[in-house]
Amino acid sequence: MIPTLIFHSNSELLEGPVFDKVNNCLYFVSILDYLIYFYDPTTKEILSLKLDSPVSCIFILERKKIIAASKNGFFEVDFNTLQKKFVFQIDIDNSVRYNDGIKDPLGRYIIGTMGFPEIKKNIGKVFSYFEGEYKIIISNTTISNGLAFSLDNKFLYFIDTPTKKVARYSYDLSTGDVEFELNVIEFKGEGSPDGMCIDDEGMLWIAEWGGGCVSQWNPLNGFKLNELKLPCSNVTSCCFDNHSNLYITTAKSESKKDSFGGGLFYIELNKI
Numbered sequence: 001m002i003p004t005l006i007f008h009s010n011s012e013l014l015e016g017p018v019f020d021k022v023n024n025c026l027y028f029v030s031i032l033d034y035l036i037y038f039y040d041p042t043t044k045e046i047l048s049l050k051l052d053s054p055v056s057c058i059f060i061l062e063r064k065k066i067i068a069a070s071k072n073g074f075f076e077v078d079f080n081t082l083q084k085k086f087v088f089q090i091d092i093d094n095s096v097r098y099n100d101g102i103k104d105p106l107g108r109y110i111i112g113t114m115g116f117p118e119i120k121k122n123i124g125k126v127f128s129y130f131e132g133e134y135k136i137i138i139s140n141t142t143i144s145n146g147l148a149f150s151l152d153n154k155f156l157y158f159i160d161t162p163t164k165k166v167a168r169y170s171y172d173l174s175t176g177d178v179e180f181e182l183n184v185i186e187f188k189g190e191g192s193p194d195g196m197c198i199d200d201e202g203m204l205w206i207a208e209w210g211g212g213c214v215s216q217w218n219p220l221n222g223f224k225l226n227e228l229k230l231p232c233s234n235v236t237s238c239c240f241d242n243h244s245n246l247y248i249t250t251a252k253s254e255s256k257k258d259s260f261g262g263g264l265f266y267i268e269l270n271k272i
Contacts, residue, residue, distance in 0.1 A: 001267055003230055003248065007039065007046060008263035014249040015195065016057040016100065017239045017264070023063040024242060028249055028264060029055045036068050038079040039264075041241070047079050054116065057101040059109060069111055071097040090127050090134050095120070100195055100237070102147040106130075108176050110137070110156075112144025119143060126158065128176045137178045138169070146196035146237070148204060150219075157184070157204060157219060159193045166193060166204065168219065184219045191215070195237025200244065207235040207248065214238050214248055214267075232261035244270050 011030040018027050026039040031054050038047040053071035060066055064079035073089035092098070092113055101111035109129040119142065126138035126147075138144075138158065146159035149171065156171040156178055166185035169178035185204070187193055191211015196204050203225060204217045212233045216226035234251040241247060245268045252261040 001228060001269060003228070003265040003267050005260060006247075006264045006266050007037075008260070011035075011252075011262040013236070013251045014262050014264060015236045015251075017195075017237055017247045017249050018058055018060060019239045019241045019247060020060050020063070021242050025064070026239075026241070026247055027058045027060070027066055028247075029058065029068070031056055034070070036066070036077055038064060047082070049077055049079065049082055049084060051075060051084065054097050056098040057111065059101065059103050067109070069098045069101055069109075071116065074109075088129070088132070090129055092127075093123070096123060099124075099144050100147055102149070104128075104149065104171075104173065104176065105153055106173060106176075110147060112138070112141060112147070112158075114141070114143045121162075124160075130176065135176075137176070138180075145194050146206065148196050148198040151198070151200075151202045155181075157196070157198070159196060159206070161192050161194060161209065164188075164192050166196075166206070166217070166219065185217050185222050187211075191235075194235065195249070197237075197239045199240065205238055205240075205246065207237050209234050209236065209251075210253075211235065214246065228267055230260075230265060232258050232263070234261055 013031045016029045034051045051070045055070040058066045096113040097116035112126040114124045122140040124141035124144045141160040143161040148157045156169045164187040165183040168184045191208025194207040194209040196206040214228045233253045236249045238248045248265040
């Protein structure tokens with residue numbers, strides 16, 4: 001389970017990996033470079049497209065076509081033609097930008113915000129957008145990060161990084177409303193929870209900012225099950241491919257020894 005460096009372009013903050021399991025390709029972003037990347041693991045092709053503001057996450061539409069969330073709005077990006085077009089915007093304050101996001105099974109866009117360019121306590125929110133209308137479903141967050149649905153879609157797991165906890169909300173799929181239930185995981189070490197994904201067994205895999213790893217947790221009892229070390233301290237997010245192997249994004253740190261931060265890594269958990 002040695003991490004393989006797939007891509008490195010001196011990015012300060014690589015984030016938001018999402019794997020298209022239908023078309024076998026990966027998307028990820030370089031937030032502060034305003035860049036969206038497409039990666040084909042079969043041909044090793046890497047394409048990029050630049051927007052006009054920080055870009056935080058993507059939502060898959062079809063092969064090589066996505067919705068990308070940037071501070072200045074949501075854009076449809078077509079990697080077949082390398083064209084982009086504005087689609088919609090949510091009324092967010094000028095002092096925030098979008099961060100992690102996820103789609104629910106009915107197609108709602110769920111996305112959080114955080115202070116930008118300065119992080120400020122409790123000014124973030126989590127929005128739900130669907131068919132031209134949006135609403136706030138979680139308020140008073142600071143660094144809105146990982147989002148994952150339970151396998152039965154009855155719960156939404158959510159990370160507000162400075163709390164060092166993973167919260168569980170009941171999720172009403174018919175309305176898109178949430179209700180806080182409890183914190184299911186608490187981090188007590190150096191690492192703080194950032195992005196996350198869920199595996200086929202319902203276990204959460206969480207990137208640890210400052211912890212240099214991705215850790216696996218059981219959200220039913222809060223127990224830590226596994227830890228995969230990375231050669232850099234700031235690990236930002238992760239996702240599974242078709243073979244249940246992990247793609248992992250990272251960010252630079254202040255350490256002079258950190259030459260791999262800002263890279264995209266791959267860890268083979270299962271032999272193909």
